[in-house]
Amino acid sequence: NAGVTQTPKFQVLKTGQSMTLQCAQDMNHEYMSWYRQDPGMGLRLIHYSVGAGITDQGEVPNGYNVSRSTTEDFPLRLLSAAPSQTSVYFCASSPRDLSSPLHFGNGTRLTVT
Amino acid sequence: AQKITQTQPGMFVQEKEAVTLDCTYDTSDPSYGLFWYKQPSSGEMIFLIYQGSYDQQNATEGRYSLNFQKARKSANLVISASQLGDSAMYFCAMREGQYKLSFGAGTTVTVRA
Numbered sequence: 460n461a462g463v464t465q466t467p468k469f470q471v472l473k474t475g476q477s478m479t480l481q482c483a484q485d486m487n488h489e490y491m492s493w494y495r496q497d498p499g500m501g502l503r504l505i506h507y508s509v510g511a512g513i514t515d516q517g518e519v520p521n522g523y524n525v526s527r528s529t530t531e532d533f534p535l536r537l538l539s540a541a542p543s544q545t546s547v548y549f550c551a552s553s554p555r556d557l558s559s560p561l562h563f564g565n566g567t568r569l570t571v572t
Numbered sequence: 573a574q575k576i577t578q579t580q581p582g583m584f585v586q587e588k589e590a591v592t593l594d595c596t597y598d599t600s601d602p603s604y605g606l607f608w609y610k611q612p613s614s615g616e617m618i619f620l621i622y623q624g625s626y627d628q629q630n631a632t633e634g635r636y637s638l639n640f641q642k643a644r645k646s647a648n649l650v651i652s653a654s655q656l657g658d659s660a661m662y663f664c665a666m667r668e669g670q671y672k673l674s675f676g677a678g679t680t681v682t683v684r685a
Binding site: 499504509549560563 | 670
């Protein structure tokens, strides 16, 4: 069972470069989300989606774009990378249900120099 | 305003003893779910336990139990008979309207032999 697959695992960018973090799930989950994790701040929600074609902003959306063209995929785009975006990024999915826990990918460690 | 507050940045516990991790939350929604996750040093997010806002009994999962005090808006995690493998970061989280999951800043637990 693949679950939630994130790629790449590690990435180094220069300031101003753009890139896309990939996220795919094979559990037919309607809900998908992206978080960033910084020391002492827990996980903060960047963007989320409650179904294909629907996306919305979370707590810290600036500098990031998402799209949800299929149920399975939820890519996160960094438009012009900044050092403040150095972080660990997690993708997570679940059924659209308040009682369902999120299933997390293994994370992407991004460094912007 | 912080939705989830974890006031203990770090805790030490002796092996085989119990430890309580504090969590308070803030919401005006009558329907919500409370979750605890474990993040070991390897970085993956592991779901531990869930408590629904309408649940009358405290949730239990093996050595994990949740002390749910709805009027106080607290959802403390109790780990009984601590093991060395319990050393990790623990996050409290709440799921409410639009299915978004909000995390606290986390508590680092170190189990001493």
